[in-house]
Amino acid sequence: MNQARVVNLGTFFIKLALKLNLPIKNLIRVTIFEQFCGGETINDCDATITSLHQSGIGTILDYSVEGEDKEASFDATAAEILKTIDKATGSDTIPFSVFKITGVASSDLLEKVQRKDELSDEEKAAFERARERVQRLCTHAYEHQVRIFIDAEESWIQGVIDDLAYEMMQQFNRERPIVYNTYQLYRHETLEALKTAFLDARQKGYYIGGKLVRGAYMEKERLRAREQEYFNPIHTSKEATDDDYNHAIDFCLDRLEHISICLGTHNEYSSQYCALKMKKLGIERNDDRIWFAQLLGMSDNISFNLAKAGYNVAKYVPYGPIDAVLPYLIRRAEENTSIAGQSSREFLLVKSELKRRGIGSL
Numbered sequence: 001m002n003q004a005r006v007v008n009l010g011t012f013f014i015k016l017a018l019k020l021n022l023p024i025k026n027l028i029r030v031t032i033f034e035q036f037c038g039g040e041t042i043n044d045c046d047a048t049i050t051s052l053h054q055s056g057i058g059t060i061l062d063y064s065v066e067g068e069d070k071e072a073s074f075d076a077t078a079a080e081i082l083k084t085i086d087k088a089t090g091s092d093t094i095p096f097s098v099f100k101i102t103g104v105a106s107s108d109l110l111e112k113v114q115r116k117d118e119l120s121d122e123e124k125a126a127f128e129r130a131r132e133r134v135q136r137l138c139t140h141a142y143e144h145q146v147r148i149f150i151d152a153e154e155s156w157i158q159g160v161i162d163d164l165a166y167e168m169m170q171q172f173n174r175e176r177p178i179v180y181n182t183y184q185l186y187r188h189e190t191l192e193a194l195k196t197a198f199l200d201a202r203q204k205g206y207y208i209g210g211k212l213v214r215g216a217y218m219e220k221e222r223l224r225a226r227e228q229e230y231f232n233p234i235h236t237s238k239e240a241t242d243d244d245y246n247h248a249i250d251f252c253l254d255r256l257e258h259i260s261i262c263l264g265t266h267n268e269y270s271s272q273y274c275a276l277k278m279k280k281l282g283i284e285r286n287d288d289r290i291w292f293a294q295l296l297g298m299s300d301n302i303s304f305n306l307a308k309a310g311y312n313v314a315k316y317v318p319y320g321p322i323d324a325v326l327p328y329l330i331r332r333a334e335e336n337t338s339i340a341g342q343s344s345r346e347f348l349l350v351k352s353e354l355k356r357r358g359i360g361s362l
């Protein structure tokens with residue numbers, strides 16, 4: 001994966017082979033699927049859950065089926081996420097559940113709602129069904145006392161996602177944070193939005209659960225802003241994103257009485273920044289209001305070292321049928337090819353560690 005050309009050719013042939021129904025699933029299974037996914041079903045993930053747990057790392061089961069824009073598939077996804085909540089219930093290996101609103105609602109519809117377009121009766125009913133699915137998932141999480149993340153997505157639907165998330169938080173975060181919204185600090189306005197959300201939650205008497213991320217849709221956001229000629233919502237530099245991310249950590253750590261956080265990041269500096277600030281404020285390393293999370297197959301150096309040092313750490317463990325999680329896998333592969341990308345970084349770390357231990361080379 002360190003070779004951009006191999007990844008580009010590989011992903012092209014995988015897509016082609018799947019279209020032509022060529023038997024390549026096994027090849028995918030033993031390569032990128034094994035690297036980034038826990039299995040095809042929840043039970044398949046047991047070995048990964050156990051192995052992470054042995055190193056003090058929790059699992060966040062992430063049903064990663066994407067792009068099925070149909071009512072039946074929204075219902076099926078919601079049913080599967082309920083099962084992940086059941087699996088997490090009372091478990092000391094699965095600290096959170098997670099879902100994406102676009103797993104249970106149509107992106108096009110969410111976009112229309114955000115634009116405040118006039119909806120047909122059918123669309124109104126579809127949106128109501130989507131809202132009910134979100135309500136069902138959060139109610140189930142609350143009843144089983146399982147904390148649940150709502151992932152953040154593209155800016156043209158994130159407004160609706162935020163509205164739904166706050167509606168759920170207001171209902172279910174009265175005694176402690178159960179529902180966590182996700183804050184993408186690569187957006188100009190997110191740090192301010194986090195502060196406003198905090199004040200609003202204080203007034204209304206509920207806790208904020210916040211997953212802090214930089215944001216995964218930078219290219220897509222930029223492209224669309226350029227094409228449709230509106231102000232790009234993403235910061236103009238990585239430094240500005242990093243600054244807001246670290247400020248968000250400060251803001252939350254200073255208000256832990258009312259905010260609980262999970263840092264969804266592979267950034268070493270931010271992870272260390274948070275750890276140091278915790279020390280400065282005299283916060284216990286295993287304080288349950290602060291978690292660190294990385295994706296399975298990435299940044300193990302961060303996850304395992306933090307866990308070993310006694311911090312709360314969990315890995316997103318994506319799972320689902322191979323062809324359905326393929327878009328996720330291809331994104332991981334593509335993201336990992338760039339020079340600044342993860343795999344180059346990790347490839348170099350593994351290489352230098354092998355050398356240090358004198359047990360071979362890559």
Ligand SMILES: Cc1cc2nc3c(=O)[nH]c(=O)nc-3n(C[C@H](O)[C@H](O)[C@H](O)COP(=O)(O)OP(=O)(O)OC[C@H]3O[C@@H](n4cnc5c(N)ncnc54)[C@H](O)[C@@H]3O)c2cc1C
Pocket residue numbers: 150151152153182184186213214215216217218234235236237238239241263264265266267293294295316
């Ligand atoms: C557990 C977990 C959960 C996640 N959940 C979500 C989610 O719900 N929604 C979501 O959108 N993403 C999510 N992500 C992905 C995350 O947003 C980032 O895309 C990814 O983690 C890379 O950022 P980083 O903080 O790990 O590290 P880094 O490698 O330090 O940062 C890379 C990120 O910085 C930003 N960036 C890079 N270059 C620039 C630039 N020139 N200008 C401005 N910003 C720039 C981009 O956001 C880019 O992804 C999640 C990640 C993890 C680990």
